[in-house]
Amino acid sequence: MTKQPAHIVVAGGGYVGLYTAHRLQRRLGRDLRRGDVRITVISPEPHMTYQPFLPEAAAGSVSPRHVVVPLRRVLAKCRFLPGRITSVDPRTRTLSVRTAAGEEAGAEQLRVAYDELVLAPGSIARTLPVPGLAEHGIGFRTVEEAIGLRNHVLEQLDIASSTRDSAVRSAALTFVFVGGGFAGVEALAELEDMARYACRYYHNIRPEEQKWILVEATDRILPEVGEHMGRYALRELRGRNVDIRLGTRLESCADRTAVLSDGSRHPTRTLVWTAGVRPHPVLADCGVPLDERGRVRCAPDLRVEGVPHVWCAGDAAAVPDLTARPADPAALCAPNAQHAVRQARRLADNLVATLRGRPAGDYRHRDAGSVASLGLHKGVARVYGRRLKGYPAWLMHRAYHLGRVPTFNRKARVLAEWTLAGLFRREIVSLGSLEHPRAEFELAAGTRRDPEDG
Template structure:
């Protein structure tokens, strides 16, 4: 077998699992030097995004919802950098490391696993004040920010500042928005018991959704139940409503509402990684790489794709249908992708991606959820338990599974952590103030202006 180099563009769930399956299937060839695998991603870890809401709420340790790539991919070269362009005709990818110049990386086989990014709109103020929710760093920041707003509300005497601090807006009624809102409201209400002057009833939580329902994946009736459940908890659910502006935290909605908010979380969908437009690969109208059912890129040799960045035919759906960008598809496609690339290199027949929809599960906070699994509809505690069970089973590596179950078990015996580590966003601020030259009032004594160390 001649030496082959495989480039995996992206180290998310699809990229990591595809590389892992390749590493496992081609272990002998890799150790003999016949095959080399390289993964390129801006982060040195994979984030399991379905657990981000629980990490933001403090139910899970943030380090336990990520998997270090180098720990899992022992026989794979991991490069921490960004893919900025791909010329597949010349079998070349451009890599921009964290520091230093951009360079070209040659390969024989390409796996496109670049995933998706937040789909934003040109809304005034959104780029300046909005908070995303796709990465673990954003989940940590959001948790710290919410608790910091409670600290501010407890400490200020300005009623306008207090109302603004206690107003939390989530834009987008899909999984990410509903689950993040449910978990964080649950956490904030719990935290209020430690604040003498902050009552849970004073907090204002608003969910803004452009469509006429939320969580369409769980069915229309379960979506209505979710809306009713959220409203029973005091959450304002604004359907058929758009965010028009949020300049300096002044929120303007399409229904005419105007109010101030310190927290605006954007979870209104995703779009394929824009890096794909800097490639010579075939893209569909949504900017996704077009693939065949066996996950090869259509009309291109030695190139593969899956996940949010790929338009994979849905063989179980209507003619021309493609798979939705969901975690369920990513989990299943990742394994088949790795196996098919290995089969191709070993001269074995490929398999097509076919799936049987298992259903959908969503958490609405501690002990609350909705689910539709194999036609069976669940709500409340059973749905919440199924959500946790399903996702911990899908979490890569036994190490992380054990840590996550351990976090949940400890939470049965100990109260939530409600510490706000907001200074993590500015870890050098205190040192910087100490190191900068001091500013003194005009006319201050010369001895005070010139430190003598004594």
């Protein structure tokens, strides 16, 4: 260690940012107390979202506040800087940050110097130039989107139950999801399960009146759980009258009508877009080499190729897969949560080794498999070569993610909620007014017209 404290900057508060900083503060506890090392975490949000729980949050099985992990509490030994990085200059070892205050007042950006930088901006939704998508599409990557979608689905049931217009009713009861990966399948399955249950409280809506459509451009869903379990998930969902369109693309959703490449048209008030992710665009301004997909080129030890003192992992990183079989020098690790968490731990250990003058180790992994929920008490799983389906797979899904969610605090709260949910009936309350909390006050103050007044 040098006399000047080594400054480690972690740019991002997602999987890689949280797990890397958390392991660093544990491994460097003595150095942090002596002032030999400083750790700064920069993130636009003060929490990390545990995305595998978003479908259950949307269905009401988990409270929204338990899906997020507060960075300030978990990273108590680190300095937290709310803001988003806008560029990095590896030559001067500085990065520009637009802080929360800067966005509010239009102030100049803050310059932060670093000795070691962990680039972990993560990814954003991969969208396509589909007409109407920007106006009518709903994403599913944040807790706000998950709860907004829950409220929206329940509101569509309210609309359908209170109208005599058959066209409005049909559109309200048609739900279109684009993307057959984890996010799309789990979100559709959980919400379809919830909406079907909710129908018992709507005297004039039958569950079979609802139309749930899953659009997938390839010839299979859930490729992560393997071909055999993917086919089982397909049969399970189709057995619940979910209309799954394989080899099909969304061509337009203008005028609230989903137009598919097979020629079908579906008037709908709900279109959920979960068709993949792409690396965060800020990487283009970070002075690091990118591959053809916009990911940062990394060495096996998670250093950025050709850029000293910069590290990267997770969705934003193109990390060689040293365990690929057969061996392939061009093979890269998939951009998923399992790799992000494991890479974060290796990255933190390599940073500690570098600070102490020891060699860094390469990232290698053993595939643990994949689990997916298909609604309450239903699921598919492929864990260490074993296949599970139905109730056992659902239990494995919950056990796996309960073990992976950060902090004992969150594990205990989620487990308590699951236990209580098993003892009582589902909650089907819509709180759509949360999205416009000032609407009632604005109406009372005379700055907003009541829709009933025309």
